[in-house]
Every structure is written in structure tokens, then in C-alpha cells.
Amino acid sequence: MKAGIIGGTGKMGQLFAPIFERAGYEVLVSGRSTALTNEKLADTCDLVIVSVPIRDTVRVIGGIAPLLRDDQLLCDFTSLKVGPVAAMLRSKAAVIGLHPMFGPTVSSISGQTIVACPARTTDAALSSLTAVFTREGAVCTITTPEEHDRMMAVVQGLTHFVTICMADSIRRLGVDIKKTEKFTSPVYQIELSLIGRLFSQDPALYADILEQNPFVPEVIAACRSAAGDLADIVTRGDPEAFAEFFSRDSRHLGTYCERGQELTDALIECMVRK
Incomplete structure (x- = not known):
């Protein structure tokens, strides 16, 4: 199985390439400085992931969408999903939008969240893809693009x-x-x-x-x-109006008030120790 990351020379691509390699994929990357073109990568790989800046994502997807077959899976790593997923659906490939909820500077994806938006795929294909991340300790949230x-x-x-x-x-x-x-x-x-x-x-x-x-x-x-x-x-x-304003938000946050206190206390303790 081959996984291709368009924009894979960037930091996010560099983070995920070894993750897919450990999952058994042969990983190919394309970018501005590579001899391998986006088009050739799209023609070659079973799994194609677009990992480029948000403003370039739909354009890049549009360039490869006509080349893809129905036996391929097309994904993206963009912070927005409605536009990119709609663009990916113009291809014949299966489509799952992805959004890693962290930056490329993390040392590991363990404990991190990855949002997946299955748009045209099978349950088996979705499970196979998310397993690549959960085996590394990540948590996957499944939702719609909207x-x-x-x-x-x-x-x-x-x-x-x-x-x-x-x-x-x-x-x-x-x-x-x-x-x-x-x-x-x-x-x-x-x-x-x-x-x-x-x-x-x-x-x-x-x-x-x-x-x-x-x-x-x-x-x-x-x-x-x-x-x-x-x-x-x-x-x-007006202290009474302030208390009412404050209490409304406190009630809405519910138990997260206590949780937030505990989390920040732990963070502050770590800061003090340093």
C-alpha cells in the first residue's frame, strides 16, 4: 500500500510520514522542491492526503481530482472541512476529511485529537484509516464537515x-x-x-x-x-448585575469550572517547579 502526502515536505507532512510508515505504508511526498509531481503522486498512491495551507487546499484538490479512481482514498489535513470535502467529492475516489487538532511541533500524536469527516467511504475503510492514528495513541472524533x-x-x-x-x-x-x-x-x-x-x-x-x-x-x-x-x-x-452575568456563564460551564481549576492548578504547579 502506498500513501502519498501532497505538501509532504512541510512540517505536518514530516510529522505524519513516519506514522504512516509504521502502519505499513510506503510513503511518497510531493512539494515545490520535489521531482515527484502532485499529479504523479495522485496516480500512484492508494491513499492521497492533501496537506497544504488552507487557502491553497481547494485549488490543489481541483488539480488532482480528475485523475483519481474509485479504488483510491482522498483525504486532507485542513482546518476547514466544508469547502475541501466538497472539492474532494468531485473526484471518483473515496473521501474522508481529516483535521489534526494540533500543530506539527508536537513530539507525538499520543493523546491528541484528530477529527475525521467521512463523506464517501465504507465503515471498513474509515476504521482502517483511523486505526493508523489510534495505534499511535491519538483520539479520533467522527463528525460531518458542517x-x-x-x-x-x-x-x-x-x-x-x-x-x-x-x-x-x-x-x-x-x-x-x-x-x-x-x-x-x-x-x-x-x-x-x-x-x-x-x-x-x-x-x-x-x-x-x-x-x-x-x-x-x-x-x-x-x-x-x-x-x-x-x-x-x-x-x-453594578456588582449585582456583574454577579448575575457571572453566574449565568458559570451555570453554562457546569462541572468544567471545577475541572478547569484542577487543570490550571496542575499547570501552575509545573510552572513553579521549573
Whole structure:
């Protein structure tokens, strides 16, 4: 069996190539610097995975889709699923959209989540593919492309939007990050580390996540509305309204409040030990 990764010379391809090799596949990769073309890879491999930037994914899929046969499996590693899966379905191949919920800097995929969106396939083929990941300790979540994108609007879109806004607020205030270290709390350190992690990466990735997911505008609207309501309460200096606002969200989070306390306590303890 041959597995081909288009864009496999990139960091995500380099992470997954040995995983497929350990599963018994002969792995081929194509990229801008390889002699092997995307077209030749698509013609040669039983499993074809497209692993390119979000904005290039549909175009790259369109270039190979007409070449694929019904005895092949076509997948992608994109952070969005509705558009890429629709593009893959224009081929004759079986189709399963994939989204690794982690970056290529992880040392192992053990304990990590991979979302799978089976669009045109058999249960056996889906099980065979997900077994490649679960044997490495990963957890696979099965869903539809639309549900995936709706969830990503919150899991990625809302998270990144708020993080970027926090960074920009600090900049607008003219706050010296180094000076804040003398006043830091563990929670601020965690928040600042998340900001630093995001801004150490390619802005195009976050632009695509926020701008190309059709469900993100609704999420941002909810965020802006919440911020406006909270700002109004704080400006009025209304502790009763604040308690009501706070309690509504606490009830919605439910048992995750206690879980979050435990997780962050453990993280803070590790930080202190270092």
C-alpha cells in the first residue's frame, strides 16, 4: 500500500510520514522542491492526503481530482472541512476529511485529537484509516464537515480572535511586556504564553482560520455583544448585575469550572517547579 502526502515536505507532512510508515505504508511526498509531481503522486498512491495551507487546499484538490479512481482514498489535513470535502467529492475516489487538532511541533500524536469527516467511504475503510492514528495513541472524533466547521468557529475562531484582541489591547495601551513580569501572576503567565505562541507563527494561518470559516462572523458577533454587555456593567459599577452575568456563564460551564481549576492548578504547579 502506498500513501502519498501532497505538501509532504512541510512540517505536518514530516510529522505524519513516519506514522504512516509504521502502519505499513510506503510513503511518497510531493512539494515545490520535489521531482515527484502532485499529479504523479495522485496516480500512484492508494491513499492521497492533501496537506497544504488552507487557502491553497481547494485549488490543489481541483488539480488532482480528475485523475483519481474509485479504488483510491482522498483525504486532507485542513482546518476547514466544508469547502475541501466538497472539492474532494468531485473526484471518483473515496473521501474522508481529516483535521489534526494540533500543530506539527508536537513530539507525538499520543493523546491528541484528530477529527475525521467521512463523506464517501465504507465503515471498513474509515476504521482502517483511523486505526493508523489510534495505534499511535491519538483520539479520533467522527463528525460531518458542517459540524466540524461550526465547532472550529468556536474552538479555533473564538480562541484566536480573543487572543489577538488581548495582544492588540496591550499594544494600544503601550504596556511594556517586560515590566509586567515584575507583577505577573500564574494566570497572566499562561495567557501571555498563549499570546506569544500565536504570534510566533504565520499570520496567514490565522487569517485563513478566521476569514474563511463561514461560521466565524456569528461567533465574533456574539463575542462583541458579550464584551459590550460586560463593559456596560463594569462601567456602571453594578456588582449585582456583574454577579448575575457571572453566574449565568458559570451555570453554562457546569462541572468544567471545577475541572478547569484542577487543570490550571496542575499547570501552575509545573510552572513553579521549573
